[in-house]
Amino acid sequence: MRPTLLALIAVATLSAAPAAMAAPTCQDRNGDTIRCGTAGAMPVGWTLPAAQRSRVLAARPPEPPADLLGLGLFLVGFFALLALLPDFDGQWDRQELDEEE
Known part of the structure; x- marks a missing residue:
């Protein structure tokens, strides 16, 4: 029941x-996406012809692969920082502040 x-x-x-509504996108004369209503924006729904x-x-x-x-x-x-880490053999070194046993 629960x-x-x-x-x-x-x-x-x-x-x-x-429902979430997205704003329409427009293109400029080169086919780049641009905000509608700005200078150089084509009407909503206009797309660059395939040949052009x-x-x-x-x-x-x-474009250079800047992300890569x-x-x-x-x-x-x-990996350079990992290579600079000191060796660790599985046991911690004794420090000055550790208690004497």
């Missing part, structure tokens, strides 16, 4: 939630 009641409450809560899109994409220089470069630098730094 699991059924919890399931009904969950269904009622989710069905009463309002292929010409625009072919004219753009290839950043990830590589992060991993090199991480």
Whole structure:
């Protein structure tokens, strides 16, 4: 009885939630996404023709893989820090503040 009641409450809560509405997106004359209503924005729903899109994409220089470069630098730094850690053989060294037994 209790699991059924919890399931009904969950269904009622989710069905009463309002739907999320997204704002429309517009494109500029080069086919890039731009906020609607700004200078250079085309009307809502306008898309660049396929032939023109292929010409625009072919004219753009290839973008460098900045994400991969950043990830590589992060991993090199991480492993360098790991290499700088002192050796650990499974037992802690005794410190000055440890109690004498």
